[in-house]
Amino acid sequence: MTRATLYKHFPGKDDLIVAYLRQADEAIRTRISAVCSQDLNPDDAIRAISRSIADDIQRPGFRGCAFLNAAAEYPDPTHPIHQAVLEHRQWFLKTMTELFTHTGKTDPEPAARHFIMLRDGAMSAGCLTDPAPIRETFVRGIEGLLTYRSHLKTKL
Numbered sequence: 001m002t003r004a005t006l007y008k009h010f011p012g013k014d015d016l017i018v019a020y021l022r023q024a025d026e027a028i029r030t031r032i033s034a035v036c037s038q039d040l041n042p043d044d045a046i047r048a049i050s051r052s053i054a055d056d057i058q059r060p061g062f063r064g065c066a067f068l069n070a071a072a073e074y075p076d077p078t079h080p081i082h083q084a085v086l087e088h089r090q091w092f093l094k095t096m097t098e099l100f101t102h103t104g105k106t107d108p109e110p111a112a113r114h115f116i117m118l119r120d121g122a123m124s125a126g127c128l129t130d131p132a133p134i135r136e137t138f139v140r141g142i143e144g145l146l147t148y149r150s151h152l153k154t155k156l
Helices: 003-009 013-036 042-057 066-073 080-102 108-125 131-155
Strands: none
Touching: 013 042, 013 066, 013 080, 042 080, 042 108, 042 131, 066 080, 066 108, 080 108, 108 131
């Protein structure tokens, strides 16, 4: 596609980036919705989502998280690109908090935030070096989060 064709559809670079982020957001929502529509217990749904993220890290040409990259390039919280990033992240936190709530364990929002921090780290590191150990570390971190939370529930 030529630059002229792009600008027929998008008035400027910012509009193109927002459209790209919205498309990426929709793809992630679709994948998570597909996981949630399966007959999985909440812990296994969280594991499936983490495996999907881990698989992305090993995808050929992986260059990190589009949302984190965009936020770094457009740090002004009032900029439309930054707003698109925040909308996605708010939805993702809400979605993961709901999943952690369904596990029946205490502290679902801190657990969801922990999940997202692990994800952000994996997405950032996954494009810097061999993604295999990053993927493994991320999946083990999520398993540790689920195991720790199961241990907490038995103590309460």
